[in-house]
Amino acid sequence: MLLTCELDHVHLQQEVDPLMDLHSFLKSELRVTAVKGSCGSGYCGRCGVLIDDVFSLACMVPLFSVQQRRILTIVGFSSTPDYVDLEKGFHAEKVFPCGHCAPSRILLGHSLLVYAEHHQMDPRGIREHVAQFPCTCITPEEYTRGLVKALRFRQRRYGHY
Numbered sequence: 085m086l087l088t089c090e091l092d093h094v095h096l097q098q099e100v101d102p103l104m105d106l107h108s109f110l111k112s113e114l115r116v117t118a119v120k121g122s123c124g125s126g127y128c129g130r131c132g133v134l135i136d137d138v139f140s141l142a143c144m145v146p147l148f149s150v151q152q153r154r155i156l157t158i159v160g161f162s163s164t165p166d167y168v169d170l171e172k173g174f175h176a177e178k179v180f181p182c183g184h185c186a187p188s189r190i191l192l193g194h195s196l197l198v199y200a201e202h203h204q205m206d207p208r209g210i211r212e213h214v215a216q217f218p219c220t221c222i223t224p225e226e227y228t229r230g231l232v233k234a235l236r237f238r239q240r241r242y243g244h245y
């Protein structure tokens with residue numbers, strides 16, 4: 085199939101196998117090194133990307149489902165003001181994910197903040213979501229603290245309080 089989508093703010097059009105997963109496509113065909121993970125089965129949680137602002141595990145996403153969608157890896161996301169909120173929030177709470185995990189942690193964090201803003205999700209709700217992914221460096225509590233702080237920065241930026 086001819087895949088047409090946006091990847092990291094750039095229009096992409098390429099002939100692809102529609103059943104290939106997005107993770108394999110990004111890593112083997114496009115050589116995107118910023119997408120981590122190797123389990124290929126939705127377990128490690130490290131191959132996260134944003135598809136239309138929603139966090140998705142790229143290894144679980146077939147290419148036919150990203151037709152006409154907007155995909156952001158950490159490379160594209162890091163040039164946005166939304167990224168800066170997360171960076172400041174993690175910094176303020178001294179939460180420093182390691183290189184294996186950081187891209188996914190930041191993109192998942194952004195997706196949760198978007199959701200939290202629209203659905204008034206409290207810190208407990210955020211914690212329940214973040215606890216789903218295995219991580220050996222930071223606890224769900226630490227990560228949640230970083231996200232709650234990032235949410236404050238974002239709300240302030242939007243002038244919500």
Ligand code: FES
Pocket residue numbers: 107120121122123124125126127128129130131141142143144
């Ligand atoms: S590669 Fe491990 S969850 Fe996708």
Ligand code: FES
Pocket residue numbers: 180181182183184185186218219220221222
């Ligand atoms: S931050 Fe290192 S494994 Fe998650």
